[in-house]
Amino acid sequence: MLGSWLAEPHVHRWWHHDTSPEAVERDFGPAMRGEEPAEDLVAEVGGTPVGLLQRCRWYDYPEYVAELAPIYEVPPGAVTIDYLVGRPEHTGRGLGPRILAAAVDAVWKRYRDAPAIVVPVVATNRASWRALERVGFRRVAFGDLPPDNPADPPLSYVHRLDRPG
């Protein structure tokens, strides 16, 4: 299922992921087996798998911190997330913000010392950063980052949500 989701045009457009079984195993297998600090989660609604959520601490992947550093300094302990809605018929229903709201709540519980969630999004992926804004993220920086899809311009927005209270 994960491979088929990644192959959907509305996902592949942004993720630009190799969807061969070997690539999916290479890129998702270690996290599924608990061999990576990152975690992959499935989002279900009413028993139906609808999306993928990835989450990790920024500083578990220093190369990502370094990549973002020219435009934004990630606070210690901050977490990042990535996400997709797998099937085209499940898009356009406000499902993204619902998944993100659940994801945010889960991040605060899972990473007790995380002060914030910081998420860079390529600027052309309006649906993605609008979903972040709908659940309370605010744009804190912008600048050029290597896009997942090399066809996209590099301009990216950085969104941040601080732990409440």
Place this chain on the structure above:
Amino acid sequence: MRAVTSAGLLLCRADREVLLSVMGGPFGARNDVHAWSVPKGEHGPLDG
């Protein structure tokens, strides 16, 4: 097509909770749908 329509209606119900489950354990990326039902995770509130 009928199943797709039903799923869509299902998703529109505001009282449906989004459930997040950590994938992992003995399952790998090649295990297809079964890997997605491992209930190791946590529940997240639905506020949409």
